[in-house]
Amino acid sequence: AQKITQTQPGMFVQEKEAVTLDCTYDTSDQSYGLFWYKQPSSGEMIFLIYQGSYDEQNATEGRYSLNFQKARKSANLVISASQLGDSAMYFCAMRSNNAGNMLTFGGGTRLMVKP
Amino acid sequence: DTAVSQTPKYLVTQMGNDKSIKCEQNLGHDTMYWYKQDSKKFLKIMFSYNNKELIINETVPNRFSPKSPDKAHLNLHINSLELGDSAVYFCASSLRQGPNSPLHFGNGTRLTVT
Numbered sequence: 532a533q534k535i536t537q538t539q540p541g542m543f544v545q546e547k548e549a550v551t552l553d554c555t556y557d558t559s560d561q562s563y564g565l566f567w568y569k570q571p572s573s574g575e576m577i578f579l580i581y582q583g584s585y586d587e588q589n590a591t592e593g594r595y596s597l598n599f600q601k602a603r604k605s606a607n608l609v610i611s612a613s614q615l616g617d618s619a620m621y622f623c624a625m626r627s628n629n630a631g632n633m634l635t636f637g638g639g640t641r642l643m644v645k646p
Numbered sequence: 647d648t649a650v651s652q653t654p655k656y657l658v659t660q661m662g663n664d665k666s667i668k669c670e671q672n673l674g675h676d677t678m679y680w681y682k683q684d685s686k687k688f689l690k691i692m693f694s695y696n697n698k699e700l701i702i703n704e705t706v707p708n709r710f711s712p713k714s715p716d717k718a719h720l721n722l723h724i725n726s727l728e729l730g731d732s733a734v735y736f737c738a739s740s741l742r743q744g745p746n747s748p749l750h751f752g753n754g755t756r757l758t759v760t
Contacts, residue, residue, distance in 0.1 A: 564745040570687075576736060576751035583746050620687060626745040631702055634679075634738075634749050636689040 533558040533630045535623050535637035543643050544613045551598070552608040552640045554623030560584075563627035565606040566634070567597065570620040579621075582606055610642075618644045649673050652737045652752035659727055660760055667722045667755045669737030675750075677701070677743050678720035680712060683734040683754070695720055696743055727759045 534557040544550035556565065567579040582590045582597045590597045598607040610617055623637040652669040659665055671678065679702075680692040694702035698714045709725045720737060734756050738749040 560745075562745055564747070566748055568751075574734065574756075575753045576738075578748045578750060581746070581748050622689065626747070628745060631694075632743045632745060633691050633694070633702060635691075639687050 533560070533563070533625055533627055533635050535625050535635055537623055537637035537640050539640045540638070541641040541643070543645055544610075544617075545645050546615060547612055549609060549611045550613055550642065552610070552621050552623075552642065554606045554608065554637060556604050556606060556623075556625050558604075558625065558627050558629070560627035560629040563625055565597070565599070566624045566626070567595070567606075567608045568622045568624060568636075569617075570622065570639075571616075572619070576622075580608070613644045615644050615646060618642060650737055650739055650750050650752040652735075652755055654755060655753065656756050656758075658758045658760065661727055661729060663727050664723070664725045665727060665757070666724070667735055667737075667757075669720050669722070669752060671718055671737075671739040671750070673739055673741070673750060675739035675741050676717060677740045677747075678714065678717070679738040679740075679749060680720065680722050681736040681738060681751075683736060685733070689736070693720075693722075694743075701743070724757075727757075729759050732757055732759045 563584045565582045569577045596609045650671045677696045693712045695714045734754045737752040740747040
């Protein structure tokens with residue numbers, strides 16, 4: 532079984548500052564993928580960034596980076612230079628072969644960016 | 647150039663009715679999914695199809711029946727709707743089934759059962 536935990540139900544960040552959203556995972560599989568999704572108030576699910584379990588470098592996509600610490604089983608999302616449009620729900624998710632490659636989600640973190 | 651499109655966006659209906667949600671993807675992906683998001687925003691997989699074949703069928707009442715006429719379409723039919731079926735339903739697709747393939751989601755269908 533695989534499990535994703537996001538311990539921050541809600542967070543505030545000042546515009547233009549960086550923010551880290553926490554994600555820890557649990558799996559017995561050696562091969563897995565970690566994903567982050569953004570869900571703005573309009574409701575759509577937007578894929579942000581992916582990290583493979585065998586990737587040695589942390590993934591980056593524009594202002595998003597994934598702080599992958601394999602030994603700690605954590606995959607935190609870092610958003611640099613926050614913008615008002617970053618206010619949304621953020622979901623960490625995981626796929627692994629042993630879990631039938633289902634994408635399993637954490638409970639989400641609501642991020643609010645203050646002007 | 648919509649990638650994953652689902653219709654309708656909103657669906658309001660009465661208990662006991664039967665309804666369908668349609669989903670189409672133009673990404674050329676092999677695998678399609680249905681997810682349910684409850685009122686607490688928790689997302690849970692319902693079904694997964696690979697090349698029109700059912701791969702995953704999580705613990706979902708058999709009132710829910712997916713149908714995949716071809717690998718670009720995965721529709722969801724719900725019989726005898728209940729109040730507890732009220733949720734947002736997301737269709738998604740991925741290029742492959744493997745752990746390195748992200749899912750791309752449609753915009754969701756908000757189902758309200760009264």
